[in-house]
Structures are given as C-alpha cells and as structure tokens.
Amino acid sequence: MQELLKNYNFHENEQKWQLYWLQHNIYVWDQDEARENSFIVDTPPPTVSGQLHIGHVYSYTQTDFIVRFQRMMGKNIFYPIGFDDNGLPTERLVEKQKQVKASLMERKEFIELCKQVVTVEEEKFRSLFRQIALSVDWTLEYQTINPLSQQISQMSFLDLAAKDEVFRDQQPMLWDPVDQTALAQADIEDKEKSSFMNDVVFYTDKGEQLIIATTRPEMLAACVAVLFHPDDSRYQHLQNQYAITPLFEVKVPIIADELVQPDKGSGLVMCCTFGDITDIKWWQKHQLPLKIIINKFGQIADITFDSNCQNIHKATDFANELQGLKIVAARTKIIEILKTANLLIAQKEITHTVKCAERSGALLEILTTDQWFIKTLQHKETMLARSNQLNWYPKSMKIRLDNWINSIAWDWCISRQRYFGVPFPVWYSKRAGEEGKILFANIAQLPVDPLTDLPEGYSKDEVEPDRDVMDTWATSSVSPQLATHAISKQYAVDWERHLKLFPADLRPQAHEILRTWAFYTILKSHLHQDSLPWNSIMISGWCLASDRSKMSKSKDNVISPEKLLQEYGADVIRYWAATSKLGADTAYSEDIMKNGKRLVNKLWNAAKFVSTHFDKLSSTDLLMSYSEIKHKITHPLDQWLINNIVDLTISVQQAMQNYEYASALHAVEQFFWSRFCDNYLEITKVRAYNEEGTDTEGQQSTILTLYHSLQIILKLFAPFIPHITEEIYSILYHSADLTHYQKSIHARGSWPDVKGWKFITENDNNIENLLIILALIRSAKTAKNLSVKAPIKLLEVTGCSLSPSLTQDLANVVTAEIINYVDNFSTKNGHQLDDRHLAVSIIYKI
8 A cells, every 4th residue: 555655735735636537537527427326517708708716716716526426426427618708898908909999990901910819818817727626627618619619609590580589670779889889788888976966947838937957068959848746846847838948949848757856856757769767757648759969989979950940040059069079079068059148057966777788897878779689678567476496505696686676767779889799681772672671691501691591591682681789698698508408499509518518506606797608598498498497596795805805907816726826726726715604795705725735735744644554454355345344343433433434424415515615625634634543543543553553442443433434524625625635535545455445636536435334333422521531631631731641641531431442542542541530620720511521640750
C-alpha cells in the first residue's frame, strides 16, 4: 500500500487531475441511457462580453457541487456548457476593443469582427471553468450564435408564429438613443434622477389661465391633451373645454382621468406623445393624436403642425430653435424661451424615478417603431401557475418571480435594431397586390439570413428583408432546446434526443435574471410544448466585495479569479463558494479562504498519518469490501465511529438532494475536524501503532476503521474539493489490485452506499461520556498552560464509569497512569459539565 509521503502541491495536482478527467471522459453524458437514469442541467451560458471575476466561480461551482453529487449517486449527467456570445453586450465589447462603431461599418465586416472577438473571449471562460473543475461535458458545448443555435432559435420563432403567439406592430416602445434599439420591459431599470418641476402657463380657449406642472417642458410641441382628476373640484368646470399650449398655440382637449394625481404639482398635467409611460395609457385610452418630435438619436426633430395650431408661422419659429438639440439642451432652451415670455412662473428641484437602459444607462425615450412581440400579457395568470408548479430552491425566490409577473405591463418586444444576433427568418413582399405581406422562411431553409437568402418562390427585387435581430434573451430563453436540438415535434433537428432531455431536472441561475432568463424560458416552454422547461430551479446570490458592495470596475473592487487560483488553488476557492447558502449574497472573505486552505492541508496530513498504518492490513483485507470485513471491526469506539459516519452520510445525502450544499459541507467539515481528527485519531493512535504487540485484534479493528472511514470522508468532501480528494483517493484506493474501487472518486456511482454498515451497540452513551471527559481534561490542562500530552499521575472521574477498553483508550490519549471512577466529588481541580453532570479531578505527574 502506497503512502502519502510528499507534501501536497496544488499547482501540480489540480492541473494533473483536470487533464485526467478530460482524457478519461469522466464527465461525458451517455446518450444511450434511459431518461429515468439521467440528471439534466440547463446550465447558464455565460455572457462572454463580461469581465471574468470571482462571481463566475461563485455561482458556477455551486451548481457543480450538486452535479458532482448526482453523478456520484449514479445518475447519467447531462451537464452542457454554452456561451451567450451574440447581442448588444458583445457589440459594445467589440466596439470598445477594436475602436470602431458598428453603425459606421459594413454590417458584414462588423459581424466578422464580432466573431473574432468572441472566439478569444470564449477561450478565457473555458480556461477558467476548467481550472475551477466544473464537471461539464465539453462535448456538449454550444454558442448562441452558431448555426445550430440560430436554426433552433429561428424554429422557436416560426413555431410561435404558427401558434399565433408572435405579432409585428408599430407601438410606442422604450428606445435607447445610445444603443439605437428598442428594449423590452425586462431590459429597463428605474433610477433616481434630479430634475425640476416646472409650472408652465396654459390658457383655455376661453382665456382662463391654467398652471401645468411638468418635468418635460421640451415636450410642449408634442402636447395632445391636458388632464385632471375627475374628483378634483378645482377643475371639473373644465370638462369638454380646450386648452391652448404655450408658444406653439395648439388647441388640445381637456380631459378628466383617474390616473392624474391631484396632489402632485398643480393637479393639471399635459399628455405628450410620449413623455412617459402614463402618456401611452392616456393616448390609447382617449384615442389621442400622435405627435412624435424626438428621433432615434434623442434629438428634437421634424416638429410639424396641423390646423389645430392657431399661429403656424410663430410655432414654426419656436420649433426651429429646438430643431436638432439633444433632450437636455432642448429643455434648457425652452425654459429660457418660456421665462422670456413670462410663461414659466415657478421651478422646484425634485428627485424622481426615470426609465433607463440596464446596459447603456441611457435615459430612454418612447418612440413608435415596427417591432416583433411575443404575446405575454394574456399569459400572466398561466405563468403564475407555472411558477407555482416549480420546485424552488430557496422557496423565497418564487416571490420575486411572481412579483415580476404581476408587474408586466407590455408584451415582450423581441426585435432589436442591431447587427450581431440571430436574424428573423422573415421578408416583406413588394409584389403588386400583396405589398407588406409577411413571408416566413421554410423550416428546411433554416438557418437563414434574410439579407442574403430569399424566401421560396421570390426574387431579390420582390422582397424587403427584415434587418432586425432577435433580443439575446429570445435566444437564451431556449437554452434547454439549444441543448436538446428541438423546439417541438414539428420544429426539430433531433426529436428523439429532445425526448430524452426535456424537460430538464435543474435550472441554476442568479437571482438578478429571474425576470429575464427564468421568466422567458418558462414562457417559451409553455408556448412551445405546454410544459415547464425544468422540474427545479436553484437560485444563487451575488458575490460581493469584502465591504459588501457590488463588484464593479469603476469601484476597482473586482477580484480576479486568476490571482486567487494562483494563491490558493481551485479547491480553496470552491470551499469558499460552498460556505454560502443558496440565494444569499455573500461577501468575499479572506478568512474563509484561509479556512479552506487549512482544511485542504489538514485533510492531506490526516490522510498521510492514517495511510502509514495501511501496510499493516493484509492483501486479503484490502481486496475485500467493507461488508466482507465488517466482523473484524470489534472495538466499541471503532463501531461508534462507523455508526457516526453512516449517520453523517445519510444526512449529507439528504441535504444535497435538497440543494443544501452549504449545510452538507458544514456537517462533513465539523465531523472531520472534531470527531475524526481531534478525537478519534488521537484516542486510537496508541492502539493503531500497538507498539507492545499486545492488542493485535484492537489494532486491526482500528486500522480497518481508518481505512474505510477515510474513504467515505473523502467521498463526502469530493463534490466540494475535487482535486485533493482525487489525489488521496488515487494513491490509497485506486490501484490495479483494488478492483472494487472506481477509477476516479468522481466516477458515476461512487457515492458511499452505507446500507448495512451500522453496528448494533450499547456503547454510544459511554463513548459520548468519554468525549466529554476528554474535553474536560484538555480544558484543565489548557487552564494550567500545560501541554495536552502532560502526564497525569491520577485521574478521578465522577458521574460515570467507562468500560475497560474505553478506559484504556482514555488513559492512552491523556497519558494517565491511574484512572479511578468515584461516586462523590469535591475538589478545587474539578470541572463540571452541566448536561451530563460529569467531572474530573487531576493529579499531574511531576
């Protein structure tokens, strides 16, 4: 039996085992297996445009803990990895890296640049994920922009079109003037911004002065109505009258509406198309005219007037002063004009909430543009029911998704006016008599690019291609199907494969994308197959900086995983990630990293010590399974340890099945440090050596216990710290002769089966007493600044008596010559423990 002689070098060993696992296909999915034997994961495809940071390690390893456990439990694991490499984030990265602007380049040339950049960025992620020992099956890798993914994404669109679940319409949409694209509700975040509430003078058509409170005076030229609350007694007389807008002198109706807040400003508001979301509601409800004065670049442009304008020449002059100005500049200019005309009577500084683009941070405008939508509003109740059907880990996260579903106010806009994405498989006919008719690609054509391909039966001159690309979430939301290679039976590349893999068992993801990735995937799965996409969802938190702030480049608090890997190694980083519970935001902690390093070192040293005794076992004993040699474990302390390990294995297994990996690790770690190392190894050390040769049976019992218990401890730690456990296992348990051990501790089916391991004993209470007595003696020695090995002349114990074998173990570990058990105890050296009323009296050997 080979011993662990050298010190553990994590730099060498982690690279060695990562290569070994890859070369020996330890993590490869068996496509011929039945579905019931499988565990299928819908793995998050990381956005390759993002900066690599410790947060990637944090969230992805938490999934890996569960996957490794399920594999060890015997499951055929489908654990793919993809890369979300298309869409606006990638375009912005490319523009930054290459110092170009997409809008100023040939589209084809820019897309080629994008492909070059993502190829480099993906390799960075591959390297990191291999270094942190993600046990993904790399043969299942996909990219959201590759031809197969484009084919599946376009199938998804066509399937929804066939089901009448998508539509194209010109609607008011939130527009990002920086990234030049429409956005969906989930792409938007509310931000607090400083502004001014401006009291502007209007007049009715009968000459009555009105004060309108507005934060957007630059929108005056787009005013189409003035509104008040129907219960506001100040303005009820204005019903069915008209107001005249200042400067532009346009006649607009005065309308009563419940959405007006009487206590805000003057209680009178103007509706402009469009200043905010409420304007859209008023415009739709009251069928108001449409006046768009802001272009796609966030500039005032093309202000026109109709017959409702009482002085077109004057209005045009004011419009020309605003023409071409950005919003902030236009606001400053019109306030200046209003002041000169004595039409601005007050300004009050305020802080209010505005809609901003999540990615660019730009203040959004509302424009009417042709966009593709997936019907969402009509499915809100069904989505709530789907959320209720899911198994949530942790359960509290369900509330977040339900709140988002309840807040949805728009259908999902899935078209983006960008370049590097999945094209819509759509053209618009220019044939006489069918102008504008939507032409969908044939399934056999997919994937198609309408800019270069043509619909069947049409020439280039007869069609207009759709130039938009899909929202990146529209492709990521079919991540389960990107791996299964089918959308539905009609739209499938490999339907048999899909049946084996859909729905998946688990979706792991972070909480900040519940409203996007989780919701959209559930919605699409429901629309495609009237099904959930997965049975369970596991939500991770954020990795925060040590001061609990969010990591960001601007704060210079992003922690590089490469640096930590160099300093601590993957096992230590994984240990840190495993100490955080699901859903909880966790701050990076140097102390926890150091604890992980201590654990790895302790595990190596404990195994090193234990293995020195293994050569005392016969080759026959080594070849036997535990059940075949169980009868040789005869000492009560050894049997107690085995029973404890059985209980530990069962509790850890239950915790991991409930995705409580942090609790599982804590239980294993506590057992290893306290029960195994501090107590069992110390107590049995003399018996294991048996230097006097008087207790061969006890020695064999102890060494067999060490041999089999260490193996289980390694396996319980294996999902969390895979390298060190593999290294020890390979040296001590994997050899040509030991045919009943797997070629890897992480091999399928390697989880310890402890059925039938337990002993029926009556000694457990006595052993617990032994541990309490030992703790009291250690405490007494510490109080006197004595070594734990300080010899004891006489030890008197009150409150219990131990069996001869346990008494001998106690004498060995505390170095006591005489141990007496007494009924009455009264001494200043006594130490008492309340729960069992045990006490000790010690006379030390001088």
